[in-house]
Every structure is written in C-alpha cells, then in structure tokens.
Amino acid sequence: MTFLDYAPAPESASILNLKSEYGLFINGDFVPGKGESFTSISPATEQQITTVSCASEADVDTAVVAARRAYERTWSKLSGADRGKYLFRIARLVQERSRELAVAESLDNGKPIKESRDVDIPLVAAWFFYYAGWADKLDYAGLGPAPRSLGVAAQVIPWNFPLLMLAWKIAPALAAGNTVVLKPAETTPLTALLFAEILQQADLPPGVVNIITGAGATGSALVNHPDVNKVAFTGSTAVGREIARSTAGTAKKLTLELGGKGANIVFDDAPIDQAIEGIVNGIFFNQGQVCCAGSRLLVQESVHDEVVDRLKERLSTLRVGDPLDKNTDVGAINSASQLGRMRELSDIGEQEGATRWSPACTLPDKGFWFPPTVFTNVSTSHRIARDEIFGPVLSVLTFRTPAEAIAKANNTPYGLSAGIWTDKGSRILAVADKLRAGVVWANTFNKFDPASPFGGYKESGYGREGGRHGLAAYLAPAAVSSRGSSRSSSASSVKALRGGTK
Amino acid sequence: METTRTVTSIAPASRALEVIGGDLTERSLRRYLEGIPGVDAVGLEARAAALGTRSIKTTSKAWALDKIIELTDLTTLEGSDTPGKVRSLVAKAMVPDPDDMTCPRVAAVCVYGDMVPHAVEALGSAHDDGASGRINVAAVATAFPSGRSSRSVKLSDTSDAVAAGADEIDMVIDRGAFLAGRYGQVFDEIVAVKEACRRADGSFAHLKVILETGELVTYDNVRRASWLAILAGGDFIKTSTGKVAPAATLPVTLSMLEVVRDWHRLTGEKIGVKPAGGIRASKDAIKYLVTVAETVGEGWLTPHLFRFGASSLLNDVLLQRQKLSSGHYSGAAYVTID
Numbered sequence: 001m002t003f004l005d006y007a008p009a010p011e012s013a014s015i016l017n018l019k020s021e022y023g024l025f026i027n028g029d030f031v032p033g034k035g036e037s038f039t040s041i042s043p044a045t046e047q048q049i050t051t052v053s054c055a056s057e058a059d060v061d062t063a064v065v066a067a068r069r070a071y072e073r074t075w076s077k078l079s080g081a082d083r084g085k086y087l088f089r090i091a092r093l094v095q096e097r098s099r100e101l102a103v104a105e106s107l108d109n110g111k112p113i114k115e116s117r118d119v120d121i122p123l124v125a126a127w128f129f130y131y132a133g134w135a136d137k138l139d140y141a142g143l144g145p146a147p148r149s150l151g152v153a154a155q156v157i158p159w160n161f162p163l164l165m166l167a168w169k170i171a172p173a174l175a176a177g178n179t180v181v182l183k184p185a186e187t188t189p190l191t192a193l194l195f196a197e198i199l200q201q202a203d204l205p206p207g208v209v210n211i212i213t214g215a216g217a218t219g220s221a222l223v224n225h226p227d228v229n230k231v232a233f234t235g236s237t238a239v240g241r242e243i244a245r246s247t248a249g250t251a252k253k254l255t256l257e258l259g260g261k262g263a264n265i266v267f268d269d270a271p272i273d274q275a276i277e278g279i280v281n282g283i284f285f286n287q288g289q290v291c292c293a294g295s296r297l298l299v300q301e302s303v304h305d306e307v308v309d310r311l312k313e314r315l316s317t318l319r320v321g322d323p324l325d326k327n328t329d330v331g332a333i334n335s336a337s338q339l340g341r342m343r344e345l346s347d348i349g350e351q352e353g354a355t356r357w358s359p360a361c362t363l364p365d366k367g368f369w370f371p372p373t374v375f376t377n378v379s380t381s382h383r384i385a386r387d388e389i390f391g392p393v394l395s396v397l398t399f400r401t402p403a404e405a406i407a408k409a410n411n412t413p414y415g416l417s418a419g420i421w422t423d424k425g426s427r428i429l430a431v432a433d434k435l436r437a438g439v440v441w442a443n444t445f446n447k448f449d450p451a452s453p454f455g456g457y458k459e460s461g462y463g464r465e466g467g468r469h470g471l472a473a474y475l476a477p478a479a480v481s482s483r484g485s486s487r488s489s490s491a492s493s494v495k496a497l498r499g500g501t502k
Numbered sequence: 503m504e505t506t507r508t509v510t511s512i513a514p515a516s517r518a519l520e521v522i523g524g525d526l527t528e529r530s531l532r533r534y535l536e537g538i539p540g541v542d543a544v545g546l547e548a549r550a551a552a553l554g555t556r557s558i559k560t561t562s563k564a565w566a567l568d569k570i571i572e573l574t575d576l577t578t579l580e581g582s583d584t585p586g587k588v589r590s591l592v593a594k595a596m597v598p599d600p601d602d603m604t605c606p607r608v609a610a611v612c613v614y615g616d617m618v619p620h621a622v623e624a625l626g627s628a629h630d631d632g633a634s635g636r637i638n639v640a641a642v643a644t645a646f647p648s649g650r651s652s653r654s655v656k657l658s659d660t661s662d663a664v665a666a667g668a669d670e671i672d673m674v675i676d677r678g679a680f681l682a683g684r685y686g687q688v689f690d691e692i693v694a695v696k697e698a699c700r701r702a703d704g705s706f707a708h709l710k711v712i713l714e715t716g717e718l719v720t721y722d723n724v725r726r727a728s729w730l731a732i733l734a735g736g737d738f739i740k741t742s743t744g745k746v747a748p749a750a751t752l753p754v755t756l757s758m759l760e761v762v763r764d765w766h767r768l769t770g771e772k773i774g775v776k777p778a779g780g781i782r783a784s785k786d787a788i789k790y791l792v793t794v795a796e797t798v799g800e801g802w803l804t805p806h807l808f809r810f811g812a813s814s815l816l817n818d819v820l821l822q823r824q825k826l827s828s829g830h831y832s833g834a835a836y837v838t839i840d
Contacts (some may be wrong), residue, residue: 003562003565003566003569003791003795003800003803004795004796004800005562006556006557006558006559006562007558007559007560007561007563008559009558118555269540270539271539271540271541271542273539273541273545273546273549273760274544274545274546274549275545277548277549278545317796326556326557327556423539423540443542443545444544444545444548
C-alpha cells in the first residue's frame with residue numbers, strides 16, 4: 001500500500017432514515033400519486049434507494065389548487081417579516097440536518113460527498129438565509145415601493161444540483177410572497193422529499209410549497225397548468241425551448257436557465273498553479289455536469305504545452321470512485337443516458353481528429369462512470385468544442401491575442417459562464433467587458449454566492465437567479481390602484497395580472 | 503546607486519550558473535526572479551484548504567503518525583536552554599515512547615549552536631549522518647532568529663556549529679535585504695554560508711534556508727525567496743524560525759512545495775522542504791503529509807526531503823498513536839515531557 005491509496009473513509013449512509021416509499025407532498029402532507037410510481041437508484045451502484053410516486057395530471061391540478069388556496073388565504077396575507085421567519089427556520093433546519101442531506105444527495109445523485117457536504121448543502125442554507133433577509137425589504141428590490149407577488153410559481157429543476165436548485169427556486173419565490181409547486185428531476189427526487197419533511201418540521205403553512213415527483217409528462221402538465229402565474233425552469237435548452245413555446249401568449253412570467261459551453265481563458269501571465277486548479281474545478285467539479293462548466297479551455301498558444309503538461313500531472317492525482325468516500329474527487333455520472341451522451345460525443349471528438357487523454361484510473365464495475373478526459377488539438381469547428389457534453393470532458397483550444405480569445409469565447413450559441421486567468425487586473429476588466437456571458441469569473445471558477453445574480457445570454461436562457469436581481473423574477477411593480485392597502489388588494493391585483501386564465 | 507548595484511556580479515553558485523546562465527549579476531538574478539509566474543492568494547489558500555479536507559483513517563492514519571515522527575526535527579530554541587534540557591530532549595528523540603519500542607525515532611534534534619556539543623555527546627552512538635534510524639544534530643545559525651549581524655559573525659556561527667558536529671545548519675536569510683530588493687546580497691550570503699558548511703573532509707553539512715515567511719508576508723515573496731534560496735545552493739527551504747507569527751501555514755508550505763516541484767521538473771534535482779513552528783496537532787501534521795504527497799509525490803516523504811520543525815507536536819502524535827493501538831485516548835500524563 002502507498003500513502004496515496006488513502007484507506008477508505010466512507011461517510012455512513014446509516015444516518016439516513018428513509019421510507020421505502022414516498023408520496024407527493026401536497027398541501028402539507030404526503031399523498032399517494034395517481035401515476036405509476038418509479039424507483040430512484042444510486043448511480044454509483046445501480047442499487048434501488050426508494051420508491052417514489054408519479055404525479056398524474058390530476059395530481060398536478062390538486063397541487064396547483066393547494067398552492068392557490070395557500071396563496072390567497074395565507075401566504076400573501078403574511079407580513080414580509082413573518083415570511084422571513086419561516087425562511088430563517090428552514091435555513092436553520094437545513095444546517096441542522098446538513099450531514100443527512102449531504103449523504104442523501106451523494107447517494108441519489110452520485111456526486112462526491114465532499115462536494116455535497118462543502119458546497120451544495122452550505123449553499124442551500126445560505127440561499128434561504130439570504131432571501132429570508134429580503135422578505136421584509138422588498139421595497140428595496142428595485143421595483144419601486146410595495147412590489148406585488150405573482151401568485152403560484154411552477155418550478156422544474158434539474159438533477160445536477162438537486163437540493164441547491166430547489167433552494168435557488170423556492171427561497172426567492174417564498175420571500176417575494178408566492179406559493180410554489182416544484183418538480184424535482186426524475187433521477188434525483190430524494191433530497192426534495194427530505195426537504196418536504198423539513199417544511200413540516202418548520203410548520204410552514206400547508207400548500208405554500210408542494211413537491212410533486214415524476215418525469216417529463218409531470219413537468220409538462222405543471223408548466224402548462226392554466227392557473228400558474230410563473231414558470232421557472234433549469235435544464236436543457238431543448239426542454240427550455242418547448243416551455244418557452246408553450247407559455248408564449250399566456251400571462252405566465254418565465255425564467256429559463258439552460259445549457260452552456262463556458263470558455264475558461266488562460267493568458268500567458270496567469271498564476272499558473274492556481275489556473276490549473278481553476279481548470280480542474282471548472283470542468284471536473286460535479287463530474288462536469290454543470291451548466292456553467294468551463295468545458296472549453298482557451299489557452300494562449302505560448303503556454304499551451306506547459307499548461308497541458310501540468311494539467312495532466314494534476315489530473316493523475318484525482319480520485320475517482322465511491323461518492324460517499326470523503327476522499328473522492330470525481331463521483332458517478334447521474335444516469336445511463338447521460339453516460340451514453342458523454343461516450344457518444346467523446347467518440348465523435350476522436351473521429352474528428354482531436355487527441356483524447358485520460359489519467360490511469362480504475363472505474364467500478366457497477367454504476368455509471370466516465371473518466372476525467374482531456375481533448376487537445378481541438379478546433380472551433382469540432383462538435384466537442386460546440387456541443388454541451390455535460391460531463392468530465394475538457395476541450396483545449398488555443399488563441400494568440402486577447403481579441404482572438406474574446407472572439408472564440410463568444411463564438412457559441414450559449415452564453416452562461418466564462419473564466420479569465422491573468423495576473424493583470426486591467427486585462428481582466430477589459431476582457432470581461434467584452435464576453436457575452438452571464439457570469440464571468442476572474443482567477444477562479446464555479447464559485448457561487450446567493451448575493452450574486454446568475455443567468456445566461458442567448459441559448460443559455462433568460463432571467464437572473466440570486467441577488468436582488470433574482471427577486472425580480474417573482475415580483476411585479478405595484479399596480480397604481482393598489483396604493484393604500486396593498487396587502488388586502490394583492491390577491492385581486494394578481495387575478496387581474498393573470499388576465500382571467502382561471 | 504541603482505545601476506552600480508544591478509551590474510554587480512554575484513557569487514557563481516553552480517545551480518544559478520546553470521539555470522540563469524553565464525553572466526551572473528544582481529540584474530540577471532532579479533530578472534529571473536521577476537519572471538516567475540505570480541501566485542493568486544485566494545486560489546492558493548483554497549487549494550490548501552481542499553487538501554486539508556482529506557480524510558486519513560485507519561491504516562493510512564497509523565502510517566502517517568509513524569511517518570510524522572520519522573520526519574520530525576525535535577526542537578528546543580530557548581534562551582533558557584541548558585545541557586540538561588538538551589540531554590532530556592535527546593533522550594526523548596531516541597525513545598519517543600518508552601512504553602512502545604516499535605515507535606520510530608525522530609529525524610534530528612534542533613538546537614542553538616552552542617548546544618551542539620551537548621547534543622552530540624548525549625546522542626553517542628545514535629548520532630550518525632545518513633544511516634537509517636540514527637539521529638542528526640541540526641543547529642540554527644547566522645544570528646538566528648533575526649539574522650541581524652555582520653557577515654563574518656554569521657559565517658563563524660555556522661562554521662563553529664559544523665566543527666562541533668552539527669549535521670545540518672538551519673540558517674536565516676537577511677529579510678531586510680530581501681524586502682529592500684537586494685536579492686544579490688541575500689544570494690551571496692547563502693552561498694557563503696553554504697561554503698561555511700564545508701567540513702574538514704570536504705563534505706558538507708546539510709543547509710536549510712529559513713525564509714521567515716511571516717516577515718515576507720506575500721506568497722509572491724515566498725515564491726521568489728524559495729527560488730532564490732534554491733539557486734544559491736540550499737538543500738532545504740524552511741518556512742520559519744518559530745519566533746515570528748505566523749510561522750508555518752499550509753498555504754505557504756504548499757507554495758514552497760510547488761517551487762520544489764518546479765525545480766525538479768526543470769533540473770531533476772530534489773530539494774527538501776521544512777515547515778516549522780505552529781504545527782502542534784497530529785491532525786494538522788497529516789494535512790502537510792497529504793499536501794506533500796499530492797504536490798510533489800510520496801517520494802518526498804523521507805527525512806532527506808521533508809521535515810517538521812516542532813516541539814509539542816511529537817507528544818500529540820504519541821497520544822494519537824496510543825489511541826490507535828489501545829482504542830482509547832489517554833492523556834498528557836501518559837507521554838513524557840522532554
């Protein structure tokens with residue numbers, strides 16, 4: 001044995017107290033769904049974790065009705081300070097149960113426990129704390145005095161950061177005074193269901209948050225339900241387009257956070273060791289299953305060889321394996337279908353003439369695994385430089401001048417994230433100014449904070465989540481007529497806003 | 503004055519000649535040092551923190567605890583040091599845990615120069631340079647810890663310790679000269695001290711160069727000073743004297759290990775690293791082992807290439823070691839004070 005073969009240090013799954021079957025969380029209670037229930041498996045072992053209900057169209061309607069009732073009778077009548085109290089309570093409960101939530105997340109999603117423990121769950125709590133603080137300060141959200149909530153929000157979230165995406169959606173919606181029906185991804189419902197238990201613990205009034213599980217049909221029924229006022233979706237660009245089409249012409253407000261093909265730009269004067277870490281964090285964090293991943297590495301040609309050499313050396317120390325082991329750096333791919341896409345696009349990369357490299361690593365027999373992969377000799381016309389692979393696959397391209405770096409970085413239908421690595425502050429500002437990306441990181445990558453807005457340009461979607469900007473997605477400026485007694489009139493003004501769709 | 507200074511020739515140390523090139527001057531040294539890529543403090547600290555989250559359990563922990571002992575320079579550097587205190591320290595170095603003879607010995611004892619004869623005498627046959635299981639004597643020198651005295655005093659401080667039997671010299675750099683930008687002066691002094699490490703038979707005492715990173719403050723300075731010390735002929739680069747806070751930190755040590763890794767990439771030569779001061783808990787020491795193994799490779803975890811400068815660390819390691827074998831924690835009464 002060598003020291004670097006660290007002895008196994010698994011986080012025990014025995015901290016979890018899971019039920020063998022979960023219903024839909026509607027109106028404050030778990031109720032059986034009318035659809036055909038399905039199982040959630042651990043992508044690391046393919047073992048079944050639990051059975052989950054599937055919400056039929058009728059269940060979706062029940063959930064929306066519950067959310068509407070809670071909105072009109074309870075939530076819209078509470079003061080901001082009182083809504084804030086519930087959000088603070090939820091945030092504290094998330095912290096108290098953080099270890100359990102981290103284990104559940106890694107079990108269900110396949111991400112390394114060190115990420116769910118040190119990134120996902122702390123950010124979940126931070127998001128609730130942050131928006132709890134906003135709940136009684138909406139006058140300062142930039143929408144004028146006494147902005148109004150929208151009503152019922154339909155929220156559909158992805159599987160890559162299951163609980164964090166739930167927090168990004170639910171925290172601002174509740175702070176702004178809306179009620180919620182949320183559908184977690186089909187492959188990662190577990191932490192959303194544990195979160196429903198937290199809501200019961202927090203005594204959140206029934207119906208304010210409803211969590212319905214299911215697949216695409218459930219999500220479609222939810223966003224197309226005539227009585228929702230707001231649709232928020234994070235996921236693939238293809239599904240985002242479909243939702244945009246179906247909500248067009250309705251009074252529903254829409255925010256979309258879709259795919260990306262982020263450029264991570266390394267200039268020749270970059271702090272090299274930290275840039276290498278940033279490249280690793282940019283594309284191998286969460287197995288690269290990150291919409292804002294730095295999947296295109298743009299390196300100044302003069303330092304290309306050195307950067308690639310050092311990157312390969314660094315990747316050889318990455319530990320791929322059991323997501324619950326505290327020393328695992330790269331965990332399992334979330335599903336067989338995602339794995340299939342990574343394999344397909346990587347094969348295409350090879351066929352197109354790019355050079356493929358992976359460090360020596362033994363992948364487990366069971367489960368869905370893909371080794372960290374680097375493609376060099378990639379051209380802008382290659383599909384691996386254009387298509388979102390959504391996996392631990394890095395495409396390395398070169399540039400000669402800052403202008404060329406900017407042009408290549410912007411040469412994509414997406415526009416979610418970008419990174420700049422240089423020791424020169426003036427260059428950071430000059431380049432960031434010209435990048436068409438919603439988030440630009442300087443000398444870091446994949447850093448998130450609830451105070452910072454996040455969102456995309458072009459095919460990466462529209463609307464912003466996080467910060468004061470994130471509130472705008474769940475608020476409307478006060479109607480002039482509602483001056484005076486905004487609280488009692490809020491329900492009726494929302495009806496007016498809905499334009500009689502009920 | 504600037505011009506006269508920059509064209510001044512500096513000592514023709516062989517490493518610098520090879521890497522920087524023939525015409526070694528203050529100016530060429532400065533240009534070389536200024537050409538080293540910068541360090542992003544936030545990123546460096548984040549990487550160190552990430553390495554610090556490695557979970558070292560069971561067999562790995564047992565291995566790590568023994569390794570920490572083997573890599574320790576057991577140290578006493580007080581004005582109140584006496585021959586008796588040094589004898590006691592040496593006894594502890596030879597038999598760290600009298601209840602467990604499988605416990606390894608430390609790498610060296612580290613004392614002030616005037617205590618070297620006492621350390622050598624106390625070690626007796628256990629004192630040997632090179633043979634495994636034997637213990638070295640390291641002496642701090644060059645007007646430790648401030649380094650504020652004349653060149654001649656620093657050199658005789660060094661040669662006295664070597665003559666008295668010190669196997670290793672822990673010198674301090676002139677931080678004042680470094681911070682004033684007089685890199686050539688710092689360089690020349692290291693070269694001269696290295697020469698003073700030469701024994702009568704032509705062999706050299708190992709030279710550890712203390713950067714006193716707590717006074718250099720920025721990671722860019724630490725990186726530059728590390729390169730300077732290696733170019734001038736240091737066998738080891740060492741973080742601190744232990745007399746200035748902060749002493750060793752994980753990010754500073756990581757940054758120095760990166761320099762050592764880059765030097766190895768460049769020349770194939772292996773330089774040692776010694777974090778010293780402030781490492782008191784086994785848990786922290788294990789983070790350093792992880793950082794070494796994942797930055798320069800496991801091959802560096804040998805007394806020739808990595809040391810801990812510590813005094814109270816050893817007893818915490820012994821307590822942890824006892825806990826691993828007995829299954830329960832004991833207490834301070836179950837390890838000896840030195």
